[in-house]
């Protein structure tokens with residue numbers, strides 16, 4: 081844990097981690113960066129660098145490539161995977177000015193590559209721009225987290241929808257991978273599925289749970305939730321790719337859905353996946369007006385109805401195969 085004082089200092093003076101097996105080199109770099117106004121943590125040891133990264137969350141790392149034991153490339157990979165989806169800029173320093181070393185560095189995830197002796201102005205310019213990028217990225221992650229938390233908080237108020245988004249998001253991601261979409265696409269689908277109903281934020285619960293047929297104006301209100309959801313997420317550039325998943329998750333394969341009455345493959349795959357999983361989760365969950373279906377009963381129902389025009393029939397078949405291959409797939413992460 082960072083002390084309040086270090087957190088405050090880090091706000092103003094970013095913390096840079098230096099790793100160089102030659103102590104004199106690490107000290108020189110440290111002195112140079114302190115003069116430039118940075119906080120610095122230097123070490124000659126890769127394992128210690130990993131510990132510092134875990135405990136101090138530096139804003140940037142400068143790694144020497146040629147080190148005994150774990151070299152700079154491997155350390156770079158370890159530090160990048162430690163930081164997960166958070167952006168953690170890393171600069172590699174080396175005496176080798178060959179293209180293949182740069183390629184290895186880029187493959188290890190490095191954000192830039194400087195050959196010794198380096199130009200100090202060039203290096204500080206690069207450090208400044210990478211740290212600026214990191215700050216922007218952190219702010220963006222923060223805004224995204226707020227929206228994702230909000231989505232979970234909204235449905236947690238209601239016993240019938242509690243956990244719905246999380247279940248739909250986990251299972252949508254699994255179906256995306258099952259049909260051969262990439263890891264990156266499956267992550268986008270997971271996010272979209274978490275937020276698919278965020279547009280219900282303004283709807284009263286008595287409308288959402290009404291047993292008797294809805295009035296025309298109530299139906300219109302409900303049918304606006306994909307558009308409202310899209311409007312909520314639109315300002316966040318990082319969520320741009322998920323917008324079709326939110327807007328079109330109530331479109332139907334036969335073109336009788338809402339809000340745009342898209343048909344067949346005009347409906348983006350991200351929305352077709354959410355539509356299938358959303359329906360499945362509703363069928364297996366209890367509702368005020370009926371008890372939940374068992375998994376088998378839900379699968380039988382979807383199998384019978386797969387060509388009814390609601391969903392992409394090919395996708396429903398894939399979904400059923402996925403569940404049959406692994407009956408516990410709908411549980412957990």
Ligand SMILES: [Fe+2]
Nearest residue numbers: 276277329330
């Ligand atoms: Fe919805």
